[in-house]
Amino acid sequence: MRVRETVAAGLAALLSAALGIGVCGQAQATKVKSVTVTAETNQNTGDSKSVYVLCPTGKHVIDAGGYILGQDGHESQVHVDAVEPSADRTHVYVHASEDADGFTSADGMNLSWRLVGTAVCA
Structure with a gap:
């Protein structure tokens, strides 16, 4: 059994040298x-x-990402339509807009809402 392990290790080293690749050890996870x-x-x-x-x-x-607050059951009338990280990834732009007929109640009153943008940063 010991001979097989030694031969296998020797073959791995020989193949690594011949192919120009290294044998990697166990990967280390870095906590961010x-x-x-x-x-x-x-x-x-x-x-x-x-x-x-x-x-x-x-x-x-x-x-x-982003989400809308204040819709009160009218979820289909306002949509997040852009979530765009900056090229240098230091910030993100989030945009939302009402649908074509606006954000109104059944009696035609304009309803208020707000946009919340989120970024996970590491």
Whole structure:
């Protein structure tokens, strides 16, 4: 049994040298502390809203999103339509807008809402 292990190790070393590749040991996981940052607009009846969510200094966007508050059962009338990290990943732009007929109640009143943007930074 010991001879087989030695031969197998020798063959692995020989193949590594011949092919120019290294034999890797066990992978080490590095813990990276992430933080979730949010930013939100004022709640009002505007037909579109946008917000920038900034990562703390030294951290970069690894995930992002957005959601709407204040819809009160009218979920189909306002949509997040853009979530765009910056090229340097230090912040994210989030945009939302009302559908074509606006965000109104059954009796035609304009309803207020707000946009919340989120970024996970590490």
